[in-house]
Amino acid sequence: MSHTVVARLHEILGASVTTEPSVLEATRDDRSGWRSASLPIAVVHATSVDEVQAVMRIAHATDTPVVPRGAGTGLAGGAIASPGAIVLDVSRMNRILEISDADELAVVEPGVLNGDLNDLLAPRGLWFAPDPASRAISTIGGNIATNAGGLLCAKYGVTREAVLGLTVVLADGRLLRTGHRTVKGVTGYDLTALLTGSEGTLGVIVEATVRLRPVTPGVTVTVAGVFPDVEAAAAASAAVTAARLRPAVLELIDAAGLARVAAHLGDAELAGTPLATLAPGETFLLAQTDGVGSDVEAGAIAELFAAARGRVELSTDRIAGERLLGIRRAMHPALAASGQVLIEDVAVPRSRLPEMFRAIERIGARHGIEIPTLAHAGDGNLHPNFVYTGDEVPAHIWEAADEMFRAAVALGGTLTGEHGVGVLKRRWLADELGDDSFELQRGIKALFDPTGILNPGVMFEVSAPAPR
Numbered sequence: 353m354s355h356t357v358v359a360r361l362h363e364i365l366g367a368s369v370t371t372e373p374s375v376l377e378a379t380r381d382d383r384s385g386w387r388s389a390s391l392p393i394a395v396v397h398a399t400s401v402d403e404v405q406a407v408m409r410i411a412h413a414t415d416t417p418v419v420p421r422g423a424g425t426g427l428a429g430g431a432i433a434s435p436g437a438i439v440l441d442v443s444r445m446n447r448i449l450e451i452s453d454a455d456e457l458a459v460v461e462p463g464v465l466n467g468d469l470n471d472l473l474a475p476r477g478l479w480f481a482p483d484p485a486s487r488a489i490s491t492i493g494g495n496i497a498t499n500a501g502g503l504l505c506a507k508y509g510v511t512r513e514a515v516l517g518l519t520v521v522l523a524d525g526r527l528l529r530t531g532h533r534t535v536k537g538v539t540g541y542d543l544t545a546l547l548t549g550s551e552g553t554l555g556v557i558v559e560a561t562v563r564l565r566p567v568t569p570g571v572t573v574t575v576a577g578v579f580p581d582v583e584a585a586a587a588a589s590a591a592v593t594a595a596r597l598r599p600a601v602l603e604l605i606d607a608a609g610l611a612r613v614a615a616h617l618g619d620a621e622l623a624g625t626p627l628a629t630l631a632p633g634e635t636f637l638l639a640q641t642d643g644v645g646s647d648v649e650a651g652a653i654a655e656l657f658a659a660a661r662g663r664v665e666l667s668t669d670r671i672a673g674e675r676l677l678g679i680r681r682a683m684h685p686a687l688a689a690s691g692q693v694l695i696e697d698v699a700v701p702r703s704r705l706p707e708m709f710r711a712i713e714r715i716g717a718r719h720g721i722e723i724p725t726l727a728h729a730g731d732g733n734l735h736p737n738f739v740y741t742g743d744e745v746p747a748h749i750w751e752a753a754d755e756m757f758r759a760a761v762a763l764g765g766t767l768t769g770e771h772g773v774g775v776l777k778r779r780w781l782a783d784e785l786g787d788d789s790f791e792l793q794r795g796i797k798a799l800f801d802p803t804g805i806l807n808p809g810v811m812f813e814v815s816a817p818a819p820r
Contacts, residue, residue, distance in 0.1 A: 354393045354436060357416050361394055361438070364406050368397050379421060379433045379441075383486075385694045385745060386429035386776055392419065392439040399444045401519070401527070401558045407440050408556065409525035417808050418523075420552035422462060422494035425486045427695050428774025430498065430551045430810050437808075440556060442493060448472060449559070456564045457516060457533060462493020462557045478564040481508040484770070485681070493557045499549030501770030506730025507600045508565070510770065512548045519559035520547055523801040533561060546796070551772050552807040554800040568643040572600075573650035574673035575639040577662030578626045582606045582713075582725075585635040586706040588660035589729035592639065592653055593702045599653060601640035602730030603680045606709065607633045609687075609724035609737070613679060616686035625676060626665045637662065637729065638680055640673065683726050687737050694738040694745050696753060698760035699769030702732040711759040712736055719752040733769035734760075754780070773811045781811065 361369045370376075375395050380388040393416075398404045411418045417437035424431065433439055446463035453476055460469060466487035469480050483502035484490055490500070496518070501510045517531025531537065531544035547554055579585040585604050592602060605613065614622060614630050622628050627636065637657065641649040650666060657664045667673055687693045700708045705727065712734075716723040727734040736756060738749045757767050757780050767777050767784050782790040794812055798804075808814045 354416075357410065357414050357438070358394050360410050360414075361396060361407070364410065365396060365403055368399065368403055370395050370397070376433070379419070379424070379439045382424045382426040382429060382432055383695075384427045384429045384774065384776055385692055386432065386774070387743065388433045390433055390435040390437075392433040392437045395439045395441055397441045397444050401521070404440065404442065404521045404556055404558050405525045405527065407438060408521050408523060411438060411805050412524045412803065415803055415805060417805050418556075419807055420497070420556045422491040422497070423465075423489055425490045426494065426498060426774065427697065427771040428498070428551075428768070428776045430772050430774035430807070431494070432775075434807075434809055442556065442558065443491060445558065446491075451476070451478075451564075453478070455533060456566070457561055458564055459559065459561050460492055461559060462491060462496075464492045466490060466492060466495065473564060474567075477567045479567055480514065480562060481565055482511040482514050485684070492560060492562070496548050496557055496560055497550065497552050498772040499770070501728065501731075501733060503601045503603060503728065505728060505733070505770070506602060507598050512545055514563045515544055515548050515560060516563055517561040518544050518547055518557055520555035520557055522555050523803065523806050528555065531561060549772065551774065551810050553797055553810055553812075554806065556806075570643045570646045571668050572640055572642045572670065572673060573646045574667045574676050575599075575641075575650050575653045575657060576626050576665045576667075576676045577637045577657035577660075578630065579635045579637060579660065579662045581633055582635045582709045583706050584661050585637040586709050586729070588637055588657050588662055589727075590703055590705060591656045591660060593730070595652065595656060597649055597653055599639040599649065599730060600642045601638065601677070602728070603638045604727040604729040605636040605680060605683060606725045607635050608722045609683055609726055610634065610636050612686040612690070612724055613682045616689060617679070617682055622679075625679065626663050627679060636679065638676060640677070680726070683724075684737075687724060687739055691739045691741045694740065694749060694753070695771075696736045696738065696756065697733070697768045697771040698736070698757060698765055699731070699733040700760055700763045700765035702729070704763045704765070705729060705732055705734075707763055708734060708760060708765070711763075712756060715752050715755045715759070718755075719748055721749065721752060723752070723756075728769075731769070732765070758783075775809055778809075778811055778813060
């Protein structure tokens with residue numbers, strides 16, 4: 353059957369289809385550390401909506417699985433090859449179709465990169481707010497599929513808040529348009545919000561209408577604080593929230609992570625920053641304020657940092673601010689230099705950040721491992737990192753991760769704040785959702801995709817398709 357499917361793809365789509373071994377191999381993983389045991393039967397590099405529809409019609413007629421894929425920067429194993437599947441790569445659908453200054457929106461294809469869109473918007477005094485750490489290389493379609501987050505979420509929201517409408521190819525090849533171009537719109541069920549974060553399990557995003565924001569006047573001010581321990585830094589972060597302050601960025605690196613960052617950057621890079629005299633056990637908390645009144649807001653944050661025993665530096669200089677932000681951005685390169693990294697993603701209510709950090713420390717001690725942790729402290733989203741060697745994540749690390757997920761949920765939190773469920777977290781999904789919600793969500797999946805061909809195994813274990 354697979355030979356027949358591939359032949360049909362070649363017949364209809366020609367050069368857009370490849371079975372080149374190196375191309376097939378590249379789809380077996382993303383940036384999560386998870387690697388598929390299987391190669392796909394083919395990769396289709398779609399360049400138009402018509403081509404996406406053609407793939408889905410062939411797949412629907414032959415019960416062939418399809419894995420939608422963009423830049424491959426995901427962190428949950430949500431866009432990697434599955435057995436007998438076609439990988440449908442939409443990264444070449446990368447046109448910006450429209451920018452409306454008057455309506456403050458853009459219409460884009462799914463392969464457009466966040467950074468490229470913002471480069472085009474800057475001269476117009478507009479910007480697209482979602483900013484995952486991979487924004488220079490991640491696609492807007494992928495960001496929508498995972499409801500991606502980033503550094504600015506606490507103030508500007510996750511990707512869902514920036515999506516007005518979608519055009520999606522359904523499992524049988526039909527074209528569905530959702531949402532609106534208006535500021536308001538509440539007609540019917542909100543299918544746009546449902547599809548945002550659905551990880552390619554309900555349809556293939558081929559176009560998005562996204563909300564833009566005006567660039568606000570004012571200076572960006574950076575406040576950096578070094579604290580004696582992670583609890584002091586987490587308390588400072590909670591104090592910022594309690595004071596009704598909303599910095600654009602509020603990022604925390606724990607002691608284990610900061611020690612690795614300092615070693616990675618070296619003394620020369622840290623000279624002239626608060627980290628130049630780093631002591632064992634110290635942690636780092638960084639805030640940036642923007643817009644009108646940013647200087648007043650930054651001053652209030654600096655006072656709260658100092659009251660929580662922080663060693664504080666405040667800067668209105670853009671270059672100095674970028675240098676301090678670079679310390680936070682160095683976390684993952686520093687970890688990657690010492691092995692494979694399982695980058696995890698949990699979120700808790702912001703007031704419970706100190707408790708979650710304590711739980712992570714206890715879990716690490718119990719399993720005899722260090723868990724360097726970075727947090728988007730402004731929205732309670734933590735990224736505990738597990739460094740290991742070899743091709744497979746060791747069993748004891750999964751055991752520690754299991755405890756960590758359960759600790760987050762017990763604190764009123766969630767398994768994932770921004771990476772998605774993918775294949776990595778599906779085993780814990782029902783525990784968080786509860787039986788009724790879990791079955792309702794499986795029912796929604798079956799309604800959109802009755803034969804189960806869209807991204808099988810992502811979010812939910814593969815189940816028998818509905819009879820034709």
